[in-house]
Amino acid sequence: MAYFKNIGNIAYEGKGSDNPLAFKHYNPQEIVLGKPMEEHLRFAVAYWHTFTASGADPFGVGTAVRGWDSANEMDQAKMRVEANFEFLSKIGIPYYCFHDRDIAPEGSSLAETNKNLDVIVDLLEEGMKASGAKLLWNTANMFTNPRFVHGAGTTSNADVYAYAGAQLKKSLEIGKRLGAENYVFWGGREGYETLLNTDMALELDNLARLFHMAIAYSKEIGFGAQFLIEPKPKEPTKHQYDFDAATTIAFLQKYDLKDYFKLNLEANHATLAGHTFEHEIRVAAINGMLGSLDANQGDLLLGWDTDEFPTDLFSTTLTMYEVLKAGGLGKGGVNFDAKVRRGSFEDEDLFLAHIAGMDTYAWGLKAAAKLIEENVIDGFVDNRYRSFKEGIGAEIVSGRATLASLEQYALQNNVIKNESGRLERIKLQLNEIIYSV
Ligand code: XLS
Numbered sequence: 001m002a003y004f005k006n007i008g009n010i011a012y013e014g015k016g017s018d019n020p021l022a023f024k025h026y027n028p029q030e031i032v033l034g035k036p037m038e039e040h041l042r043f044a045v046a047y048w049h050t051f052t053a054s055g056a057d058p059f060g061v062g063t064a065v066r067g068w069d070s071a072n073e074m075d076q077a078k079m080r081v082e083a084n085f086e087f088l089s090k091i092g093i094p095y096y097c098f099h100d101r102d103i104a105p106e107g108s109s110l111a112e113t114n115k116n117l118d119v120i121v122d123l124l125e126e127g128m129k130a131s132g133a134k135l136l137w138n139t140a141n142m143f144t145n146p147r148f149v150h151g152a153g154t155t156s157n158a159d160v161y162a163y164a165g166a167q168l169k170k171s172l173e174i175g176k177r178l179g180a181e182n183y184v185f186w187g188g189r190e191g192y193e194t195l196l197n198t199d200m201a202l203e204l205d206n207l208a209r210l211f212h213m214a215i216a217y218s219k220e221i222g223f224g225a226q227f228l229i230e231p232k233p234k235e236p237t238k239h240q241y242d243f244d245a246a247t248t249i250a251f252l253q254k255y256d257l258k259d260y261f262k263l264n265l266e267a268n269h270a271t272l273a274g275h276t277f278e279h280e281i282r283v284a285a286i287n288g289m290l291g292s293l294d295a296n297q298g299d300l301l302l303g304w305d306t307d308e309f310p311t312d313l314f315s316t317t318l319t320m321y322e323v324l325k326a327g328g329l330g331k332g333g334v335n336f337d338a339k340v341r342r343g344s345f346e347d348e349d350l351f352l353a354h355i356a357g358m359d360t361y362a363w364g365l366k367a368a369a370k371l372i373e374e375n376v377i378d379g380f381v382d383n384r385y386r387s388f389k390e391g392i393g394a395e396i397v398s399g400r401a402t403l404a405s406l407e408q409y410a411l412q413n414n415v416i417k418n419e420s421g422r423l424e425r426i427k428l429q430l431n432e433i434i435y436s437v
């Protein structure tokens with residue numbers, strides 16, 4: 001059955017087009033720095049925001065009326081599968097991502113829940129074969145159900161921990177069956193509200209134990225996906241353990257997990273942590289930990305994860321600049337972890353929102369490539385640090401300098417001269433580049 005009957009395939013029409021249901025910048029085959037755009041960007045649709053969310057907020061019920069709405073949860077789950085593949089093929093996005101609980105309803109027992117999953121995973125497998133769509137990543141939702149009130153891997157209740165382990169096991173099996181290229185861990189309830197009732201050391205040790213079990217089980221079943229942790233500083237818990245990239249890397253290092261994981265970084269999570277997205281990507285990249293991106297944007301005036309579709313060109317340009325400089329996303333991709341606003345409740349908005357995100361990323365990619373081709377940033381940065389290429393600077397970098405040799409140098413170097421960082425000039429150049437592509 002078709003759900004988006006009035007919408008055809010979305011095509012690239014270029015900058016001159018005034019058709020809202022067409023791409024002005026995303027031209028999948030266009031070569032950018034030696035590679036087609038679609039290979040740089042590896043877009044994915046987030047199942048939960050696109051097919052499961054209804055526009056409900058804490059003050060009101062959903063506003064969207066969808067063709068897959070149904071009183072019977074299993075029927076609805078099956079219809080969502082059809083809608084997913086129709087949407088992917090019409091919008092021209094090769095990948096999708098889901099949580100286990102997005103695709104199938106929970107039953108009255110774990111066994112029944114797993115049976116529901118099996119039915120839907122069969123359909124997903126068929127749909128993927130028929131359409132060529134691929135799974136960028138899957139994950140286990142261990143935060144919505146009330147049983148996870150005190151956490152999953154960091155719960156105070158061993159029975160809940162065991163349930164989480166069982167749920168994780170099933171999700172890894174699903175990932176293997178559907179050929180997921182990555183597997184994501186976002187610790188929705190892995191954090192705490194107050195130290196007054198929390199054993200932080202035990203919680204962190206237990207979380208690491210769960211990750212080690214996941215590695216062991218994946219090896220056992222031959223699931224070769226790249227494991228990703230998605231940092232987020234707060235929401236839902238006040239103190240999330242995976243606060244940001246740097247915190248997460250320290251955790252992975254401490255528990256000997258660093259070789260098995262990379263990071264799935266989300267724009268809105270970065271800003272919640274008081275960072276830019278490009279900061280988080282740089283931190284990951286210089287530690288060899290850049291895995292994948294959750295593309296969205298927050299609202300500077302609101303203090304939570306608003307998950308808006310990315311439309312900020314400066315951010316997507318600097319994001320893609322970091323990605324290009326890091327050598328690309330590898331097995332990762334650009335997943336639209338973004339939802340249409342409550343007021344954008346028509347089916348067409350799902351297309352318009354993805355077009356907005358895809359065009360903004362494609363535009364950002366082109367601008368980032370130009371920044372590199374014209375050597376705008378690199379040249380400047382290179383020159384800015386040139387004092388480390390010779391003399392005392394080269395000694396520091398090679399590790400030969402000591403405090404005594406630095407003192408000897410400083411004592412005879414009576415005039416220190418600094419140079420401008422030229423921030424305003426560079427920002428204007430950035431503007432010029434963005435508007436020229
Ligand atoms: C929530 C997270 C979540 C993860 C997957 O803030 O972004 O959607 O991406 O569990």
Ligand code: NI
Binds near residue numbers: 186230266294337
């Ligand atoms: Ni996310």
Ligand code: NI
Binds near residue numbers: 266269305307337
């Ligand atoms: Ni998020």
